Amino acid sequence: MGQHDHHEHQGDSLADAARANLEKSGEKWTDTRAAIFDALADFSRPASAYDIAELVSAARGKRVAPNSVYRILDLFVANNLAMRVESANAYLANSHPGCEHDCIFLVCDRCGEATHVDDDSLSQQVRKVASGEGFKSIRPVIEVRGICQKCN
Incomplete structure (x- = not known):
């Protein structure tokens, strides 16, 4: 997807x-x-x-x-x-209410801005890993902390 x-x-x-x-x-x-x-x-x-x-x-x-x-x-x-x-x-x-998917956030440690990225293939992989460990995943939380392009 x-x-x-x-x-x-x-x-x-x-x-x-x-x-x-x-x-x-x-x-x-x-x-x-x-x-x-x-x-x-x-x-x-x-x-x-x-x-x-x-x-x-x-x-x-x-x-x-x-x-x-x-x-x-x-x-x-x-x-x-x-x-x-x-x-x-x-x-x-959520600027697109009703569209259900897992969210990935890129969070800037300088300005605090959080960029929302949709990548269902990544979140599905996380769910697959959790399932392989016998964990029933409800909602993956994926956040990447760093410095955004504007602050870099």
């Missing part, structure tokens, strides 16, 4: 695609979930729940607790609306 293409959404199109994907799974698209998704989508780099809580709190004029943001981000990850960069404990909006 290898690398593949998919429709990348931005702005209102991204929020609409996220909403449709979440509702398709039987979940509700509440005002709070919409605000958290919009805040997440505004970040160009992986954002922590604290970053998002601060942004949403400022926009709403009342405090939004990071633990509430974490719960919603977990829901977004489970429904493929967001991706978690494990090594940074941070999140990115």
Whole structure:
């Protein structure tokens, strides 16, 4: 299968695609979930729940607790609306909600940017190795830390 293409959404199109994907799974698209998704989508780099809580709190004029943001981000990850960069404990909006595959992140140690790469052949190989060891793999986490092209 290898690398593949998919429709990348931005702005209102991204929020609409996220909403449709979440509702398709039987979940509700509440005002709070919409605000958290919009805040997440505004970040160009992986954002922590604290970053998002601060942004949403400022926009709403009342405090939004990071633990509430974490719960919603977990829901977004489970429904493929967001991706978690494990090594940074941070999140990115998925610009192609509904396209299910394993993600590979190239994370820059200087600027913090995380480039999302799709390569199903690599993740399938990781799943095969795990299976060969008798491990039932749920979701491979592949992150490469280094220096991005802009910072190099």
